[in-house]
Amino acid sequence: MKKWDIAVIPGDGIGIEVTPEAIRVLDTIADIHGGISFQYKEYPWSCQYYLEHGVMMPEDGLQQLEQSDAVFLGAVGDPKLVPDHVSLWGLLVNIRRGFEQVINVRPAKQMSGIDSPLVDPKGFDFTVVRENSEGEYSEVGGRIHSGEDETVIQSAIFTRRGVTRTMDYAFELAKTRRGHVTSATKSNGLVHSMPFWDEVFQDISKNYNSIETQSIHIDALSAYLVSKPHAFDVIVASNLFGDILTDIGAAIMGSIGIAPAANINLNGKYPSMFEPVHGSAPDIVGKGIANPIGQIWTAKMMLDHLGEQEMGTLLLDSIEEVIEKGIKTPDIGGTSSTTEVTDHILNTLTLRA
Template sequence: MEKKKIAVIPGDGIGKEVVPAALKVLEVVSQLNEDLQFDFTEFPWGSEFYLKTGEMMPKDGLETLRDFDAVFLGAVGDPERVPDHISLWGLLIQIRRGFQQTINLRPARYFQGLDSPLKNPNGFDIVVVRENSEGEYSDSGGRIHHGEDEIVIQNAIFTRKRTESVMRYAFQLAEKRRKSVTSATKSNGLVHSMPFWDEVFAEVSEDFTHINTKKIHIDALAAMFVTNPESFDVVVASNLFGDILTDIGGAIMGSIGMAPSANINVTGEYPSMFEPVHGSAPDIAGKNRANPIGQIWTAKMMLDHFGKQALGEEVLQAIENVTKQGCKTPDIGGSCSTTEVTDEICRNLQNLI
C-alpha cells in the first residue's frame, strides 16, 4: 500500500471551500482503492496568517513542506487587506521558486454539458506547458529617480537550461497524447529573447522528429485559441505567454473556475505543488457558490503525478458526468452549490470505480 503525505494549504477566500471539496473526492478514491492512501496535514498559511504574524508563511515554511510528497494549495489573495505582491510572493511564488517548480501544467478541454462561449468548441483538448521560474516574470530590474525622470526597468531572463527543459517536457508529454507541439513565440517583436526561444525549440525538435511542430506568434496564437482551439494538442510557452494563454483556456471552457494547474519539480528533489487557476474570489467566498471543479481537477493532476493516471481519468469522467447531468455552480450556468456539485461528483466516482 502506498501512503502519500500531502501538505494542504487552503489559503484565502474560496480556497477554504474548494480544498475540502477536493479532499472529499480524494478520500473517496482512497476508500475505493486500498493500494493508495493519503495523509493530509493542513497549514493555516495565507493572508489571515499574514495579518496576524506579518508573514504569509513562517520563515521555516519551505523546510516544513520539504518532506511531503506534494503540496495541495487552494488560493492566495486578499487584495482589500494585503497587497497582491506581498500575498503572492510571500507564499505561492516562494514555494514555486524555493522548490524549483520550473514547469507549470495547465490543461483546458471541452466538457459535455458546459456552455462554452465558443459557437463550435469541437471537443478541444489542450495542455499548456508553461516555463514557471524565469522569463518575463523574473524579479530582475528596478526603479530609479522620481517624477518625470522616473525610470523603470523590468528584465526578462531566459536561460538555456530552463528553456530546453520545458521544451523537452512538452515533447515528452506530446508523445503520450496526440504528438503535436506548438511553440508560442514573438520573435518578430522581442529581438533577443524570442529568437533564442525559437532556436532552442528547433534544436530540441530534432530529437523528436516523430512529433509535429509549429511555432506561432503569441498574438495570433491567442486568437486561434478562440477561433480554432481543437487544432492544438501541447503548447509550450514562456512564463507570461503561458499565463495569458491559459486564462483564455479557462474562458473557452466556460469559467476560470474550471481550470486546474500543476507546478512540477522535474527532478523529484522537492515536492510539486497543485493549485487551481481561479484565485481566491473574495466576492463569493463563504457563500457556498464557488466552483469546486478546478480544485478537483487539480487533485486529478496530482494523481497523475503519482503515477495513478487510471484513477485520475475516473475522476475526470466523474466531473464530466456531473456537468452533463446539469449539476453546475452559477459561474457555469447552474444553480447548484459547491457542496451539491462535490457530493454528486463523489457519487459518480463511486459508481465508476
C-alpha cells in the same frame, strides 16, 4: 499500502471552501483503490496569517513542506487585506521558486454540459506547458530617480537550461497525446529573447522526429485559441505568454472556476504543487456557490503525478459525467451548491468503480 503525505494550504477566499471538498474526493478515491491512503497536514498560511504575523509563511515554511509528497493549494490573495504582489510572492511564488517547480502545466478542454462562449468549440483539448521559473517574471530590475525622471527596468531572463527542460517536457507530453507541439513566440518584436527561444525549439525538435511542430506569434496564437482551439494539442510557452494563454483556455471552457494547474519539480528534490487557476474569488466567499471542479480537477493532476493515473482518469470521467447531467454551480449555468456538486462526484465515483 502506499501512504501519500499531502501538505494542504487552503489559503484565502474560496480556497478555504473548495479545498475540503477536494479532500473528500481524494479520500473516496483512496477507499475505492484500497491500496493507497492520504495523510494531510494543513497549514494556515494566508492573508489573514500575514496580518497576524507580518509574513505570508514562516521563515522555515519551505522546510516544513519539504517532506511532503505534494503540496495541495487552494488559493492565494485578498487585495482588501494584503497587496497582491505581497501575497503572491510571499507564498505561491516563494514555494514555486524555493522548490524548483520549473514547469507549470494547465489543460483546457471542452466539457459536455458546459456552454463555451465559442459558437462551435469543436471538442478542443489542449495543454499549455509554461516555463515557470524565469522569463518575463524574473526579479531582475529596479527603479531609479523620481518624478519626471523616474525610471523602471524589468529584465526578462531566458537560460538555455530553463528553456530546454520546458520544451523537453512539452515534447514528452505530446508523445502521450496527439503528437503535436506549438511554440508560442514573438521573435518579430522581442529581438533577443524570442529568437533564442525559437532556436532552442528548433534544436529540441530534432530529437523528436515523430512530433509535428509549429511556431506561432503570441498575438496570432491568442486569436487562434478563440477561433480554432481544436487545432492545438500541446502548447509550449514562456512564463508570461503561458500565463496569458491559460486564462484564455479557462475562458473558452466556460469558467475559470473549473481550470486546474500543476507546478512540477523535475529533479525529485522537492514536492510539486497543485493549485486551481481560479484564485480566491472574494466576491462569492461564504455563499456556498464556489465551483469545486477546479480544485477537484487539480486533485486529478496530483493523482497522475503521484503515479495513480488510473484513479486520475476515473476522477476526470466522473467529473465530466456529473457536469453532463447538469449538476453545476451558478458560474457555469447551474443551481447546485459547492457541496452538492461534490456529493454527486462522490456518488459517481462509487458507481463507476
